[in-house]
Amino acid sequence: MPKLAIAKECLQQFGGLDKPLRDKITETLAKFEAATHTGIHMEKIADALNTRYRSIRINQFYRGIVLAPETGDAYTLLTVLPHDDAYMWARRRHLTVNRATGAIEVRDVTTIYETLPELVKAAEATPDRLFAHVNDADLTRLGIDESTLPIARTLTDTVQLDALKPVLPETQWDALAGLASGLSPEQVWSELGADIVDEPYDTDDLDAAVARSTDRIVLVDGPDDLMAIFAHPFALWRIYLHPTQQAVVDATFRGPARVTGGPGTGKTVVALHRAHRLAQQTTDPVLVTTFTSTLTDSLHAGIKLLATSPEVLDRIDVQHLDKLTHQVFRDRHGVPKLLSAADETQLWSSIIERLELPFTKAFLAAEWRHVALAQRVSSAAEYLSAKRTGRGRRLGANQKAQVWRALWEFENALRERDHWTNETVCREATRLLEERTDKPYGHIVVDEAQDLSPEQWRLLRAAVPDGPDDMFIAGDTHQRIYRSHVSLREVGIKVTGRSSRLNLNYRTTAEILGWSLQLLRGERIDDMDGQLDSIAGYRSDVHGMPPTTKGFGTQSDEVGYVADTVQAWLESGIAPGEIGIATRAKRLGTKMQDELFKRGVPVRSLEKAKGATDSVSVGSMHAMKGLEFRCMAVAGVGAKQVPAAGTITPVEEDVQTHDRDMQRERCVLFVACTRAREDLLVTWSEEPSPFLVPLV
Numbered sequence: 041m042p043k044l045a046i047a048k049e050c051l052q053q054f055g056g057l058d059k060p061l062r063d064k065i066t067e068t069l070a071k072f073e074a075a076t077h078t079g080i081h082m083e084k085i086a087d088a089l090n091t092r093y094r095s096i097r098i099n100q101f102y103r104g105i106v107l108a109p110e111t112g113d114a115y116t117l118l119t120v121l122p123h124d125d126a127y128m129w130a131r132r133r134h135l136t137v138n139r140a141t142g143a144i145e146v147r148d149v150t151t152i153y154e155t156l157p158e159l160v161k162a163a164e165a166t167p168d169r170l171f172a173h174v175n176d177a178d179l180t181r182l183g184i185d186e187s188t189l190p191i192a193r194t195l196t197d198t199v200q201l202d203a204l205k206p207v208l209p210e211t212q213w214d215a216l217a218g219l220a221s222g223l224s225p226e227q228v229w230s231e232l233g234a235d236i237v238d239e240p241y242d243t244d245d246l247d248a249a250v251a252r253s254t255d256r257i258v259l260v261d262g263p264d265d266l267m268a269i270f271a272h273p274f275a276l277w278r279i280y281l282h283p284t285q286q287a288v289v290d291a292t293f294r295g296p297a298r299v300t301g302g303p304g305t306g307k308t309v310v311a312l313h314r315a316h317r318l319a320q321q322t323t324d325p326v327l328v329t330t331f332t333s334t335l336t337d338s339l340h341a342g343i344k345l346l347a348t349s350p351e352v353l354d355r356i357d358v359q360h361l362d363k364l365t366h367q368v369f370r371d372r373h374g375v376p377k378l379l380s381a382a383d384e385t386q387l388w389s390s391i392i393e394r395l396e397l398p399f400t401k402a403f404l405a406a407e408w409r410h411v412a413l414a415q416r417v418s419s420a421a422e423y424l425s426a427k428r429t430g431r432g433r434r435l436g437a438n439q440k441a442q443v444w445r446a447l448w449e450f451e452n453a454l455r456e457r458d459h460w461t462n463e464t465v466c467r468e469a470t471r472l473l474e475e476r477t478d479k480p481y482g483h484i485v486v487d488e489a490q491d492l493s494p495e496q497w498r499l500l501r502a503a504v505p506d507g508p509d510d511m512f513i514a515g516d517t518h519q520r521i522y523r524s525h526v527s528l529r530e531v532g533i534k535v536t537g538r539s540s541r542l543n544l545n546y547r548t549t550a551e552i553l554g555w556s557l558q559l560l561r562g563e564r565i566d567d568m569d570g571q572l573d574s575i576a577g578y579r580s581d582v583h584g585m586p587p588t589t590k591g592f593g594t595q596s597d598e599v600g601y602v603a604d605t606v607q608a609w610l611e612s613g614i615a616p617g618e619i620g621i622a623t624r625a626k627r628l629g630t631k632m633q634d635e636l637f638k639r640g641v642p643v644r645s646l647e648k649a650k651g652a653t654d655s656v657s658v659g660s661m662h663a664m665k666g667l668e669f670r671c672m673a674v675a676g677v678g679a680k681q682v683p684a685a686g687t688i689t690p691v692e693e694d695v696q697t698h699d700r701d702m703q704r705e706r707c708v709l710f711v712a713c714t715r716a717r718e719d720l721l722v723t724w725s726e727e728p729s730p731f732l733v734p735l736v
């Protein structure tokens with residue numbers, strides 16, 4: 041029976057076609073396995089650059105181009121195009137095997153040949169060469185072959201390289217783009233997928249190369265599999281992973297492991313695939329968790345797209361972390377009486393007054409959370425020797441004794457009133473899990489790890505036995521938007537030596553990513569494992585318009601302009617559900633919603649509505665975490681709103697906490713801006729935020 045494999049390019053094209061044509065393609069290909077009987081017509085193509093190209097008829101106007109096998113029965117669908125374009129494709133494009141990875145590559149030989157004289161002419165006008173810093177041996181080692189090398193040597197800037205993307209062999213172009221973005225040859229080498237580079241390849245064996253190209257070509261396993269692939273043509277991440285993503289998904293780790301990387305690099309995608317793979321290999325439950333409910337919903341939707349078997353799906357428990365914590369608590373103690381924020385403030389005030397302490401409520405509350413709870417301090421002696429990393433105000437022994445007295449009184453009051461906070465519920469749930477010898481999960485996968493508190497980490501550690509692949513952690517400390525700062529080591533989770541990094545952004549254009557990264561330039565951001573993280577090497581291969589930044593005299597002018605822009609996006613064919621508006625202050629978000637509602641634009645609040653939508657989404661910058669939109673407006677980025685004054689500890693009170701608060705506010709803005717896929721508008725009224733000043 042003939043087998044069919046589908047190249048990524050086909051699925052991308054498929055997503056952009058009309059429904060009747062998509063149905064026709066699915067129908068034709070579904071018959072493929074029975075082709076010998078139904079006689080699907082495969083024709084040889086005169087003058088094709090590869091004698092194994094065949095065309096298949098989809099309908100009167102469309103043809104697919106297939107690579108027929110030399111021997112055997114595995115066919116690869118390379119492209120689906122209108123009749124003449126399909127034949128032209130086959131006459132211009134050559135298939136070769138990449139020297140470094142052994143994977144198949146397509147190159148548009150004719151266009152390359154036609155472009156070369158222009159490149160040579162441009163190169164004669166300048167001594168600059170884009171790859172002057174890389175020697176031939178390194179380029180060759182990275183898979184640049186003798187046809188591409190002279191072109192690479194002629195390039196003078198990245199604009200030329202970008203223009204060659206559709207015509208150069210993909211893997212070779214990726215290697216050149218990595219080098220051009222500042223990665224060293226070693227870093228590019230590791231991005232190519234170090235585990236496949238040692239085999240001695242037969243560069244003439246196209247069929248073996250197709251089988252190796254799992255990041256670009258998927259083998260269809262019967263008609264049901266075909267239907268599943270074509271049912272979600274935009275979810276390319278389900279099928280085609282970058283070699284660095286695939287390596288992390290497939291690896292076996294002796295203990296906790298993690299993946300880091302900038303926004304949109306596919307950390308969530310990797311976490312989902314890994315959870316799915318673990319669930320396929322084990323009978324133990326696999327927990328997939330994160331810290332917000334919107335994110336939990338989207339993880340759930342992702343797992344449902346991946347897991348086609350009901351048994352595997354049943355084994356994966358996607359749970360909001362707070363919900364899981366409360367569940368463990370409730371199973372033993374029933375529903376806790378939670379202390380409200382106002383009651384907590386009141387309690388600190390009364391303690392300060394009664395003990396006549398020279399500290400503020402905010403200071404004591406932070407000391408309780410970030411020192412006492414974070415380090416499980418339970419006695420005066422432990423508090424005296426506790427690390428106060430990140431706390432700027434130094435305390436003498438007497439002051440520490442006073443603070444400890446206040447913390448003790450606070451906890452005592454909670455006990456006497458049988459009141460709980462989310463933190464003490466988590467602490468108790470952790471204790472309950474630590475007691476258990478039968479842990480509820482065999483594996484745990486955590487997304488957006490940067491925002492979990494130390495107590496939440498201990499809870500997760502206690503919910504899974506120590507062992508291979510016990511915990512998998514995806515996160516990016518540049519996107520930390522809450523107060524928690526954790527050293528994984530200090531909460532008993534050792535990831536050193538089991539950490540991988542993703543660099544290639546799949547979401548945002550290079551222009552939006554580059555602009556947004558400038559918001560964080562120079563910031564010293566930890567990596568949760570005792571080192572500093574870095575933004576070097578993050579890149580996007582997709583280009584678009586630079587972000588638009590615009591200031592207004594009044595807020596109502598700003599609201600009007602954002603609403604005009606949203607209407608223009610809608611008129612240009614963008615669906616309402618593909619548009620997002622983020623604000624730091626909720627009040628401005630409400631104004632935006634009112635304005636759009638008045639103009640008859642369907643709009644919803646992210647904080648209130650859930651699930652898929654065909655409305656414009658308006659939400660706080662925090663609510664944007666984990667989401668993405670084709671077009672994004674980040675509004676109200678004025679000096680009075682960003683950083684949000686109420687969230688910044690005064691310098692006089694604690695300089696280190698002040699600095700962390702400022703950094704966190706930058707990260708919040710960074711997260712909002714990096715949700716945009718194609719278009720980003722950033723606005724403010726009166727003075728711009730100090731974070732924007734160097735950029736506008």
Ligand SMILES: Nc1ncnc2c1ncn2[C@@H]1O[C@H](COP(=O)(O)OP(=O)(O)OP(=O)(O)O)[C@@H](O)[C@H]1O
Nearest residue numbers: 276277280281282303304305306307308309546547
């Ligand atoms: N291999 C892939 N092929 C196609 N699309 C991909 C691939 N990997 C990721 N993507 C897409 O890139 C976008 C970002 O992926 P994802 O949300 O996993 O990134 P992330 O690193 O978790 O982002 P963030 O940290 O900003 O939340 C998504 O639209 C996802 O579908």
